[in-house]
Amino acid sequence: MTELEQRCAKAGLKMTGQRRTILKILGEAADHPSVEDVYARAKSIDTTISIATVYRTLSLLDELDLVIRHEFHEGHSRYELNWDHHHHLIDLESGQVIEFQNKELEAMKEKIARDLGYELVDHRLELYGKKIKGKKK
C-alpha cells in the first residue's frame, strides 16, 4: 500500500480498484493531466472505469488536499499531486508547463498575507511567457 493510499484510507476512503488506478496514474504523471487525460490513462489499465468516477475521485482528492486543481484558462481543469510545492510558467506559444520553486517568493507571500492581517492557507502563482529566442548569453 502506497503512502498515498494510506492517506486516503486514513481519511475514511475505501480503497477500491478504481481509486488505486487513479492514484497510480497521478503518481506517475510527469505532466498536469486534465480529467479526460486521467480518464484515458485509467481506461488503458481498467477498461470499465467511468468518467464519473474520475470526476468524483479527483474532487475527493482535492478536498483532502492530496491533489491540486489548476485552471489555466483552457476551459477545463488540470490536476497534479500535492507533493512538493511549486509554481508554473506557461509557455504561451507551445502550451508547455514548466515548474519552478523559489524560496524568497514563498517568504514574501507569507509576509504580504500577514501584513494584510491574514493567515496564508494556500496560494497560486502562474507566469505566462514567451521563450526568448536570441539567447544573449
Add this chain to the structure above:
Amino acid sequence: MTELEQRCAKAGLKMTGQRRTILKILGEAADHPSVEDVYARAKSIDTTISIATVYRTLSLLDELDLVIRHEFHEGHSRYELNWDHHHHLIDLESGQVIEFQNKELEAMKEKIARDLGYELVDHRLELYGKKIKGKKK
C-alpha cells in the same frame, strides 16, 4: 467619449450602446463581477441587453487586454478592468477579495521568468487565507 471607449474604437470596435453600458459598469465596479453580475447591472440601464452580448463583449475586451478574466475556482469567471496592476487575496471564510500590490514581487517574477529563458507576458498571483483573529499587535 471616455479613454476606455477610445481604446475600443481604436481597435476597430463599433461603439454601440450595449458596449458603452458594459464599459461603464466595469469602470464603476469596485468588485470583480461575474458575467451574471455584469448582465444584471447592465439590465438596470438597458433592459433589452442580452447575456450573449455580455459574453461576447467581455471576450472581446479580454482579447484586447482591456480586461482581466479571473478563475477563482468558483465555476465561473470574474472580470475587472486592466488598469492598475495588482493581485488578490481571497478570504476563504467570507469570499471577500482584497487587492494588493508589491514592487519586490514584480521584480522577482521578471527575474524568475528570465532565468528560465522566458519573456514575461502576463502573470497571476492569488493568495487564499483566513483572517487572523487575535490581533497580536
Add this chain to the structure above:
DNA sequence: GTAGCTGCAAACTCTTTGCAACTCT
C-alpha cells in the same frame, strides 16, 4: 451486513454560436 462506491444516463451550469434583423460609421 451495510455504508460507501460505481457505471450509466440524464441533468445542470456556464459559455458559444447560427441566423435574421438591425445599427454604427
Add this chain to the structure above:
DNA sequence: AGAGTTGCAAAGAGTTTGCAGCTAC
C-alpha cells in the same frame, strides 16, 4: 451601403447527480 453587432434560441463543453447494483471493510 455595408461590415459589424445584436437578441434569440439552440447547441456545446465540462461537470454533477439520481439510481440500482456492487464491493470493501
